[in-house]
Amino acid sequence: MWLPMLIKRLNHADMQKKGLQLTAEEIYSVNNSSLKDAIVQFGGFCTGEFISKEGLLLTNHHCGYGAIQSHSTPQHDYLTDGFWAKSHAEELPNEGLFVDILVRMDDVTGKVLEGIDNNTPETERAQKVGQRMQALAKEASNNGEYVTYVRDFFNGNEYYLFVYNRFTDVRLVGTPPSSIGKYGGDTDNWMWPRHTGDFSMFRVYMGKDGKPAKYSKDNVPYKPKHHLPINIADKEPGDFSMVFGFPGRTKRFMTSQGLQLEVDQLNKSRIKLREKKLDLWKQDMDKDAATRIKYASKYASTANYYKYSIGQNEGIKRMKTLEGKRADEAKYQTWANADAQRKALYGNVLSDIDASYKEIETYNLGSIYLNEAILGTESLLMAYRLMPLYTTLKGNDAAATQKAVEDLLPRVDAFFKDYNMPTDKKVFAAMLKFYSEDIAKDQQPAAFKNLVAKYKGDFNKLADHVYSNSFVVSEQKLKDFLKNPTAKKLENDPAFAIVQPIMENFQTNIAPKIGAANAKLATANRLYVAGLRQMNPNFVYYPDANSTIRLSYGAVKDYSPQDGVLYNYYTTMEGLMAKEDPTNEEFEVPAKLKQLYQAKDYGRYANDKGEMVVNFITDNDITGGNSGSPVINGKGELIGLAFDGNWEAMTGDLVYDADYKRCINVDARYVLFIIDKYAGANNLISEMTIVDTDSPGAGDAAKAEAKTPQAELLNATMTEAQEKLRAGKTEFKIEKKKGDAKVKLQVKD
Known part of the structure; x- marks a missing residue:
């Protein structure tokens, strides 16, 4: 996951050997049009790419899912039926959705760490670093014209400044039905072979002056500095591929102690709590169409990392990741102890890391359950959102109270649009029971323990009381309260009366202990990574992902998940139809898609064998946040969209597995086939630059031969x-x- 500005120095020669035909400047340039100008961070959580000079943007279906769901009703169910704008006037605005386009990035390590060395006290270091990061970002923002931030890399050993243009007028242009965009559902999630048309389309708009602007009918389509041509030629194993996007978070420098904690606490808790929540949601979603639509997006996002946690724990065991980490750490300790100066600086690093994790382990479960169980319950999340208002009410600050109310009202509307009280009530009872049973009693607030005793541990009766008397579970009652809010009314609300003491207890008794342990851990981790790089001076390390723009490169490649099994590098509609099950919503196939398949009406999008390729795999390095990233060939042309990883490599956030790690992509030809043949949205096809020449790659010599x-x-x-x-x-x-x-x-x- 390489930083684009460093490609010329670190990677370009290697990329050329693998089939890249672009110069480093054609990939990343500040002054001239380059690939980076076609890539956007979509909504802060995914990636998208421009595919026309009119600001037409491609991303994953699951990235656009929230926007699609927000426009869906039982009468206009775009999740089920799909949506295609046949003109700009039909495109749908999305309040709160934005895209960030990188202007430039700068290495500011020298400025951030000036005068700071290993003798600088940690408190002083943290204060200076934080102040300098904020000052550099503020200076680069040009009085708010740009979105800017400085991020640390290599656990605080390097720092880079990022400058973005943020566009907030982003409109939904097209989406296939979920039976295409989400084909295979949770069953196929993280799995290969895959047959999912995971894409959706948006358009970015700007003011007539060419600058970012709030939504207005007078805005015009954004003119990107660069957009990606789409290549529809066949792909072969060995063909060069790169993925350009915004990977979210990896922890590949994490030591064995931290990894053990991930397995034993985070993943196990996430699996337990989310499994129950998903089951309760699904029961009600299956009974009622309106509830299904309301909870569709929440269900999908919750299920994603539920399944991921299962796969990660299994992968860590299969790959013996812990054993490998411990062996590496033993070598590190031997290296540190071999020199007196190194021993003084690095000799205690691993023991300090171990001690920090042991302290975190004592209180970590309370933090996990706060997020997954307490704030993972919708009514309690809404009650938590009232806490800033409570603070202003207690302070008798009328102006601040009015501002707090104004900030809350749009969130109230959004909350109740996708809320079903009977469903949430069942989740409440289940999550509170888990919290009561699993969190150490001395880490629970007295008010909560007294409430549990009052209802004799019957959480269904507690739920009856809360949901009959709290105003946070009723849109009308909550809005009535906000017309004349008082601190006393909030204190007497049973949902707020649960959340407030839990939050105060966490902030007072738990968070400081976790924070102190994390501060010690941060120091030790910084030294550990610095020592690791010093220990291996000839090895080129890349930094962990942290939601900043990255490029990974590799090739189209099949793999063998187990002895005697070989997975092909692409799937077709033959496999899609073989999975069809009209009784299972995850594997329903739309009638028109079946007709196109039966007629083999694939147009110019079929491969040389006459097959309609749906998905393909590469060995590119991706993680969450890369969803929607373009898969690009050696000429800089789009050949697909990354949308998932494979089950055998769920350890990817912790360690890269060259044998098993695969990036699952929807083929660009399937995207165009759905837009053209299925949807008949020829207005969109006509915007794109489509080429059909063979892509360059390691197989080029063989092709020429x-x-x-x-x-x-x-x-x-x-x-x-x-x-x-x-x-x-x-x-x-x-x-x-x-x-x-x-x-x-x-x-x-």
């Missing part, structure tokens, strides 16, 4: 031989001749 007479004869001979073998013939001879070229093949049993 295949055009020679000898190679043509050899290919024809092998094709004929394969047909004979499939027919059961075990002894035969084939001779072919063309000009001076001659091929003879003899097969014996």
Whole structure:
């Protein structure tokens, strides 16, 4: 996951060997149009890319899911039926959705760490670093014109400034139905083979002056400095591929102690709590269409990392990741102890890390359950959002109270649009029961323990009381309260009366202890990574992902998940239809898509074999946040969209597995086929730059060779031989001749 501005120095020569035909400046340039100008951070949580000069943006269906869901109603169910704007006037605005486009990034390590060394006290270091990061970002913002921030890399050993243009007028243009965009649902999530058309389309708008502007009918489509041509030629194993996007978070420098904590506490808790929540949601979603629409987006996002946690724990065990980490740490300790100066600086690093994690472990469960169980319950989350208002009411600050109310009202509307009280009530009872049973009693507030005792541990009765008397579970009652809010009314609300003491207890008794342990851990981790890089001076490290723009490069590649099994590098509509199950909503196939399949009406989007390719895999390094990232060939052309990783490599955030790690992508040809043949949205196709020449890659020499007479004869001979073998013939001879070229093949049993 390389920083684009460093590609020229660190990676360009290697990328050229693998098939890249672009210069480093064509990938990243501040002064000229480059690939980076076609890439956006979508909504702060995904990636998107421009595919036309009119600001047409492509991302994943699951990235656009919230926007699609927000426009869906039982009468206009775009999740089920899809949506296609046939003109700019039909495109749908999305309040709160934005895209960030990188202007530039700068190495500011020297400025941030000036005068700071290993002798600087940690408190002083943290204060200076924080102040300088804020000052550099503020200076670069040009009085608020740009979105700017400074991020640390290599655990605080380097710092980079990022400057973005933020556009807030982003409109929904097109989406296939969920039966295409989410085909396979949770069953196929993180799995290969896959047959999912995971894409959606938006358009970015700007003011007539060419600058970012709030939504207005007078805005015009954004004119990107660069947009990606779309290549519809066949792909072969070894073809160069790069993924450009915004990977969210990796922890590949984490030591074995931290990894053990991830397995034993975070993942196990996430699996337990989310499994119950998903089950309760699904029961009600299956009974009622309106509830299904309300909870569709929440269900999908919750299920994603529920399943991920399961796969990660299994992968860590299978790959013996803990054992590998411990072996590396033993080498580190030996290296540190071998020199007196190194020992003084790095000798206690691993023991300090171990001590910090042991302290965190004592209180970590309370932090996890606060987020997953307490604030993972919708009514309690809404009650928590009232806490800033409570503070202003207690302070008798009328102006601040009015501002707090104004800030809350749009959130109230959004909350109740996607809320079903009976469903949330069941989740409340289940989550509070888990919190009561699993969190150490001395870490629970007295008010909560008294409430549990009052209802004799019957959380269904507690739920009856809360949901009958709290105003946070009723849109009208909550809005009535906000017309004349008082601190006393809030204190007497049963939902608020649960959240407030839990939050205050956490902030007073738990968070400071976790914070102190994390501060010690941060110091030790910074030294650990610095020592690691010093220990291996000839190895080029890349920094952990942290939601900043990155580029990974690799190739189209199949893989073997286990002995005797080989997964092909692409899937087709044949496989999609083989999975069809009209009784299972995850595997329903739209009637029109079936008609196109039966007629083999794929147009120019079929491969050379006449197949409609749906998905393909590469060995690119991705993680969450890369969803929607373009998969780009060596000429800088779009060949697909990254949308998932594979089950066998769920340890990817912690360690990269070259043998198993695969990036699952929707093929650009399937995207165009759905837009063109299925949706008939020719207005969108006409905007794009579509090319059909072979992409460059490691297979180029073989492709050129295949055009020679000898190679043509050899290919024809092998094709004929394969047909004979499939027919059961075990002894035969084939001779072919063309000009001076001659091929003879003899097969014996």
